[in-house]
Amino acid sequence: MTGPSPDVLVFDMDGVLVDVSRSYRETIRRTVERFTGRLPSHEQIQELKNRGGMNNDWDLSYVLIRESGATPSYEEVVEEFQRIFWGREGDGLILEERWIPRPGLLERLASRCRLAIFTGRLRQEARHTLRRFAADGWFDPVIAHEDVERTKPAPDGLLKIAQRFPGRAIWYLGDSVDDARAARAASVPFIGIAAPDRGELKRLLAAEGALVVLAGVNELEELLA
Ligand SMILES: [Mg+2]
Structure with missing residues (x-):
């Protein structure tokens, strides 16, 4: 069976790619x-x-x-x-940050679609962490705090990415209601991320229109399979 297949997967960083509980x-x-x-x-x-x-x-x-x-x-x-x-x-x-994607995940995802980032981080803080986990080359573009006029929940970052890939199917993966709202404002399908112990967040993301709420980014392949 073939699942839905976006052309461009856009990731929020914190709570999605990076465990920031200790940072x-x-x-x-x-x-x-x-x-x-x-x-x-x-x-x-x-x-x-x-x-x-x-x-x-x-x-x-x-x-x-x-x-x-x-x-x-x-x-x-x-x-x-x-x-x-x-x-x-x-x-x-x-x-103190930890990288969430398991080894090989980004490689396999990148073989089927483009990977990009839309984060509220300062550019320097995004690059620092991506370099540290040798993930700097996987994402293009990386849209950070300085790259948008209005921060999330405004859709600016997603609209910028959409401009770069006209007519392509874009998905946004995020772990906050502001991520979901940014996606909706940009008319981009939203995949929620909420750990199993975050019941309230899962409910909120679903209510904000998430296509589906996953327990973590490592479950993404099952959805695309
Ligand atoms: Mg986040």
Whole structure:
């Protein structure tokens, strides 16, 4: 049996290609702790993320800090966040990231369609991680924070990719409601990613119009088979 076959697979990075529980997520926690004296739980962060409109972890940290009554400026929060995450030269918590695709997955996918990335990461942070896991050559284009005028849930990054591949079937894989909304706004089919222990997220992604919600990117081949 032949499944549906997109021409271009566009991936969100965080939570899809990269496990960021010990990098971005931990940076949010430590940034919030720095200004409030309290370490927020992973559940608290996920809850806020599920509300949507905050795909940027700077915004998310800022909101958590302000909600707890502390009043640093946005710039101070961003500076502290970057100090923890990026460090001095990419030697911060970014080094705690883990690559999710199993060996061979990208090779096999690339043999059947184009692979691209649309991420809210800064370009430098996207490239750093892709290089580290020797995945830099698989994705073209890589659309990062600086490459779009409006961030997700705006569809700008997907529209840019669609322009590059006119008339081709494009799919977007993401793990947040903002990813799903960006896909819908770009009229691009959306594949949700939600780990089995993220029941609420799975429900949300389905409600936002996901074609299907997978437990992880390594299940993608079964869908295409
Ligand atoms: Mg993500």
